[in-house]
Amino acid sequence: MSKRSNWSIPYLIFLIFFVVLPLILVLVYAFQDNAGRFTLGNITKFFTDKDALSTFAVSLEVALETTLLCILLGYPAAWILANKKYNRSAVTIVLFIMPMWVNALMRTLATAQLFTMFDITLGKGTLLFGMVYDYLPFMIYPIYNVLSRMDPSYAEAAEDLGATPATVFRKVTVPLSMPGVASGVLMVFMPTVSTFAISEFLTNNKIKLFGTIIQENINSSMWNYGAALALVMLIIIGITSLFSKDNEEVEGGLI
Numbered sequence: 001m002s003k004r005s006n007w008s009i010p011y012l013i014f015l016i017f018f019v020v021l022p023l024i025l026v027l028v029y030a031f032q033d034n035a036g037r038f039t040l041g042n043i044t045k046f047f048t049d050k051d052a053l054s055t056f057a058v059s060l061e062v063a064l065e066t067t068l069l070c071i072l073l074g075y076p077a078a079w080i081l082a083n084k085k086y087n088r089s090a091v092t093i094v095l096f097i098m099p100m101w102v103n104a105l106m107r108t109l110a111t112a113q114l115f116t117m118f119d120i121t122l123g124k125g126t127l128l129f130g131m132v133y134d135y136l137p138f139m140i141y142p143i144y145n146v147l148s149r150m151d152p153s154y155a156e157a158a159e160d161l162g163a164t165p166a167t168v169f170r171k172v173t174v175p176l177s178m179p180g181v182a183s184g185v186l187m188v189f190m191p192t193v194s195t196f197a198i199s200e201f202l203t204n205n206k207i208k209l210f211g212t213i214i215q216e217n218i219n220s221s222m223w224n225y226g227a228a229l230a231l232v233m234l235i236i237i238g239i240t241s242l243f244s245k246d247n248e249e250v251e252g253g254l255i
Contacts, residue, residue, distance in 0.1 A: 023234075025227075026227045026230050026234070027231065028227075029223050029224050029226075030042055030227040030228040030231040031043075031228075032224055033224060034224065042224050042225050042228035043228050043231075043232070045225060045228070046225075046228060051213075052213055055208050055210055055212070055213050056210050056232075058208070059193050059194075059209045059210035062124075062127065062128070062131065062192065062193075062207075062209065063188075063189050063192040063193035064189070066128060066131040066132055066135065066188060066189075066192045067139075067185055067188045067189045067192070069128065070132055070135060070136050070138075070139035070184070070188045071139060071181065071184070071185070073139075074139035074140040074143060075177075077096065077140050078139075078140045078143035078144040078147055079143075079147060081093060081096070081140070081144050081147075082144050082147035082148040082150075083147075096137055096140055096141075097137065099133070099137060100137050104134055104197075105197060107133065108130055108134065108201050108202065111126075111129070111130050111133060111202065112130075112201045122202055122203050122204050123203060123206060123207070124203070124207060126202045126203065127198065127202045127207055129202075130201075130202040131192055131198060135187075135188045138187040138188050139184035139187070139188050141184075142183035142184040142187065143177055143180040143181055143184055145180060146177050146179055146180030147173070147177050147180065150173070150177070155168050155172050155173065158171070158172050186241060189240065190237050190240070193209075193210065193233070193236070193237070194209075194210060194214075194233055194237070195209060196209055196211030196212040196214075199211075200212065210229070210233060211233075213229060214226050214229045214233070217229065
């Protein structure tokens with residue numbers, strides 16, 4: 001253990017058994033039938049399964065709407081937290097962190113109980129509320145981290161050149177904070193497109209998301225088709241991640 005690199009061995013073992021191996025199993029099961037023979041039927045079944053395609057479209061819609069709402073609510077909150085003109089006390093920051101101290105499932109159950117208590121009909125509105133409530137901190141903090149480290153001399157230079165505060169915000173602050181927004185989008189979009197527990201509790205299964213379809217297939221011992229659906233979801237998320245990374249590189253080059 002004299003070499004510093006040897007300390008990474010436990011992490012490497014962890015990654016192999018709990019990240020790489022499960023992904024390999026998903027890939028193997030996705031291209032096998034019940035008899036263990038190679039097949040593309042599981043993948044083609046997804047593209048011909050109207051229920052699965054409809055559920056996937058609903059999942060994308062809910063994920064996009066949740067992400068947009070988190071941006072609209074999270075960016076002003078992050079800007080206020082990072083702006084030295086406003087009170088940026090530790091108490092204010094802790095208030096945004098506190099919901100994350102409670103297990104996400106417990107927060108969802110509590111939210112569902114509140115809706116029931118006030119006789120609010122469970123549906124898409126309650127689902128979006130729960131999604132935003134659970135994932136809003138994941139949008140606020142990446143943006144806050146970027147804004148808090150931003151060099152104030154850029155805004156000062158723009159003001160010296162005659163830019164109004166609104167112009168400074170639009171042409172300086174927002175472009176420089178895009179890497180934080182991109183990180184927040186990934187941290188919100190990826191889990192919301194694949195979640196299932198929140199939709200189950202906040203809609204009473206009236207709205208099924210893609211994660212619910214995967215769960216139902218796995219619980220019904222349809223491992224192969226469930227793995228194929230999971231593989232499709234992983235591919236979509238991977239493409240989204242690559243697209244976001246390319247955007248960050250372009251924005252970084254422009255800045």
